[in-house]
Amino acid sequence: MESAESQTESGAPGPVSDSLVASDLTPHRKRRLVEGSINGVLFLCGLVSVLTTVGIVVVLVTESAGFFREVPIVEFLTGTRWSPMYSDQHFGILPLLNGTLMIAFGSSLIALPIGLGSAIYLSEYASENVRKRVKPALEVLAGIPTVVYGYFALTFITPIIRTIFPGTGIFNAASGAIVVGIMIIPMVSSLSEDALSAVPRSLRAAAYGIGATKFEVVTRVVVPASLSGVAASFILAISRAIGETMAVTLAAGATPRMTLSFLESIQTMTAYIVQVSLGETPHGTLEYRTIFAVGLVLFVITLLMNLLSQQITRRFREQYE
Amino acid sequence: MTGERFNPRLAARKRNGTIFKWLCFAATIFGIVMLAILLVDVTSDGLRWLSIDFLTRYPSRIPARAGIKSAILGTLWMMGLTAAISFPLGVGAAIYLEEYAPGNWFTRLLQTNIANLAGVPSIVYGILGLAVFVRFFGFQRSVLAGAATLSLLVLPVVIIASQEAIRAVPRSLREGAYGLGATRWQMIRHQVLPVAMPGILTGTILSLSRAIGETAPLIMIGALTFIAFPPTSPMSPFTVLPIQIFNWASRPQADFHDLAAAAIVVLLVILLAMNATAILLRNRLRKQL
Numbered sequence: 001m002e003s004a005e006s007q008t009e010s011g012a013p014g015p016v017s018d019s020l021v022a023s024d025l026t027p028h029r030k031r032r033l034v035e036g037s038i039n040g041v042l043f044l045c046g047l048v049s050v051l052t053t054v055g056i057v058v059v060l061v062t063e064s065a066g067f068f069r070e071v072p073i074v075e076f077l078t079g080t081r082w083s084p085m086y087s088d089q090h091f092g093i094l095p096l097l098n099g100t101l102m103i104a105f106g107s108s109l110i111a112l113p114i115g116l117g118s119a120i121y122l123s124e125y126a127s128e129n130v131r132k133r134v135k136p137a138l139e140v141l142a143g144i145p146t147v148v149y150g151y152f153a154l155t156f157i158t159p160i161i162r163t164i165f166p167g168t169g170i171f172n173a174a175s176g177a178i179v180v181g182i183m184i185i186p187m188v189s190s191l192s193e194d195a196l197s198a199v200p201r202s203l204r205a206a207a208y209g210i211g212a213t214k215f216e217v218v219t220r221v222v223v224p225a226s227l228s229g230v231a232a233s234f235i236l237a238i239s240r241a242i243g244e245t246m247a248v249t250l251a252a253g254a255t256p257r258m259t260l261s262f263l264e265s266i267q268t269m270t271a272y273i274v275q276v277s278l279g280e281t282p283h284g285t286l287e288y289r290t291i292f293a294v295g296l297v298l299f300v301i302t303l304l305m306n307l308l309s310q311q312i313t314r315r316f317r318e319q320y321e
Numbered sequence: 322m323t324g325e326r327f328n329p330r331l332a333a334r335k336r337n338g339t340i341f342k343w344l345c346f347a348a349t350i351f352g353i354v355m356l357a358i359l360l361v362d363v364t365s366d367g368l369r370w371l372s373i374d375f376l377t378r379y380p381s382r383i384p385a386r387a388g389i390k391s392a393i394l395g396t397l398w399m400m401g402l403t404a405a406i407s408f409p410l411g412v413g414a415a416i417y418l419e420e421y422a423p424g425n426w427f428t429r430l431l432q433t434n435i436a437n438l439a440g441v442p443s444i445v446y447g448i449l450g451l452a453v454f455v456r457f458f459g460f461q462r463s464v465l466a467g468a469a470t471l472s473l474l475v476l477p478v479v480i481i482a483s484q485e486a487i488r489a490v491p492r493s494l495r496e497g498a499y500g501l502g503a504t505r506w507q508m509i510r511h512q513v514l515p516v517a518m519p520g521i522l523t524g525t526i527l528s529l530s531r532a533i534g535e536t537a538p539l540i541m542i543g544a545l546t547f548i549a550f551p552p553t554s555p556m557s558p559f560t561v562l563p564i565q566i567f568n569w570a571s572r573p574q575a576d577f578h579d580l581a582a583a584a585i586v587v588l589l590v591i592l593l594a595m596n597a598t599a600i601l602l603r604n605r606l607r608k609q610l
Contacts, residue, residue: 141355
């Protein structure tokens with residue numbers, strides 16, 4: 001029975017008439033048909049994620065190609081003026097890149113030490129009770145929408161900065177950097193804590209055995225041993241800061257500028273994309289296409305950072321297996 | 322050589338350790354203090370405007386008459402449609418990867434791809450949605466275009482969470498089902514999915530709560546801010562709470578800032594309710610296993 005069935009199935013469908021196939025649908029064959037089609041449908045679900053990536057790449061590359069036909073790619077990557085909306089048009093992305101890197105740098109100054117510090121505390125010092133209460137609070141911090149952080153920067157952090165440094169404008173890089181820093185603390189903290197907790201007990205015990213204090217065990221054994229995991233969390237957090245949009249749009253301003261002063265208004269790549277899509281720029285114009293070119297740069301930078309972080313994590317895993 | 326004695330300097334080393342411990346403690350507290358300040362700041366700014374009228378009025382140019390009815394309804398529409406699209410797709414992909422996928426290069430590519438998509442900035446999804454859903458598929462600036470974009474955005478999170486829930490189902494259940502002659506799909510449908518469902522739902526709700534806080538992708542696809550009517554179909558133009566908040570917060574007048582704060586309180590309450598549901602489900606799951 002079993003062999004006969006598989007034979008009809010693998011045999012050429014040509015000579016078998018339709019009515020015969022229909023009447024031949026024994027429960028067993030019907031089941032195989034169902035099983036096969038379910039496999040196919042589920043495969044298509046998985047395929048959607050690949051299509052998403054393909055879609056992102058195709059859209060960014062084809063629209064940017066139209067842009068680069070009119071603006072030389074060298075001018076785009078090395079120009080120091082960005083003014084697509086003015087009559088004196090310039091398409092140098094460096095001011096936007098500069099703004100983005102300032103936010104990434106400023107927020108790292110806050111989030112990396114504080115995030116690592118809290119990861120060390122939670123992994124090495126805190127009691128189970130404290131950990132159980134603190135971690136959900138950090139999760140809440142991570143779950144607050146970015147537009148809320150933007151509001152917080154604008155109405156709380158900016159006034160404080162302007163009191164300390166009178167003459168600072170409403171929009172300044174410092175406010176955006178601080179709030180993005182607060183936003184990415186939970187990410188650094190939770191990923192670093194995973195890395196610290198994964199360091200085997202035996203390493204700590206050995207260090208205690210030769211007379212190290214807890215401080216020395218933590219800073220000279222545990223942190224160095226988990227360095228790659230910590231580094232991976234740092235890179236992911238910086239990548240997140242680079243892609244962050246709403247908080248910097250609200251707080252850091254809309255002035256593309258080659259500056260290093262955190263008290264000036266700047267513009268990030270993400271904030272520029274938002275600015276164009278809020279405006280009335282007609283579809284298909286060169287000005288409109290800038291968002292795809294800027295988006296492509298943003299996508300490539302964050303993708304490279306994520307891949308780097310994965311690469312580091314993979315090596316780290318092999319270390320103690 | 323013999324004259325030198327080892328000096329452990331234990332007191333100084335212990336003191337360094339204590340200072341370090343308190344610094345780390347301060348770092349831990351910093352995040353929580355910031356969270357508290359943020360919540361107090363927003364609530365105190367927005368409390369004045371919070372009322373039933375605020376929830377049931379449409380936006381207005383006059384702060385005292387402004388409300389968030391269209392934004393709340395838009396957010397609910399967005400939540401429902403995004404769930405309807407991302408849940409079946411995400412769970413389907415997770416089942417495929419955990420139960421069906423052969424261990425070949427393509428499966429590895431799928432898995433790596435999903436991990437990478439989770440790290441793509443949300444505004445890039447907005448660019449994709451604008452080009453594909455708004456223009457190519459001709460959805461225009463509709464709820465459907467927004468929900469489709471947000472679905473792609475949360476899909477990696479839904480898939481990864483569902484995969485973890487499915488992986489946690491004990492092997493014995495699967496073996497038992499096979500032993501009784503079940504096919505693979507019967508085994509998944511009647512054994513794996515019921516056990517994994519609380520975990521899957523928890524992950525889906527958490528990712529949806531991320532979706533309804535998203536602003537940038539919806540600005541990209543052209544959500545409007547001045548909508549004086551509720552969405553009536555998936556093809557209606559729409560606004561959502563985060564867009565309304567962004568619009569009010571970016572105006573110079575203090576009254577609009579306070580309106581933004583009031584809308585933030587409403588948004589945070591919705592998010593809190595969703596997170597509480599997810600935690601309840603998670604606890605039920607723990608009891609079961």
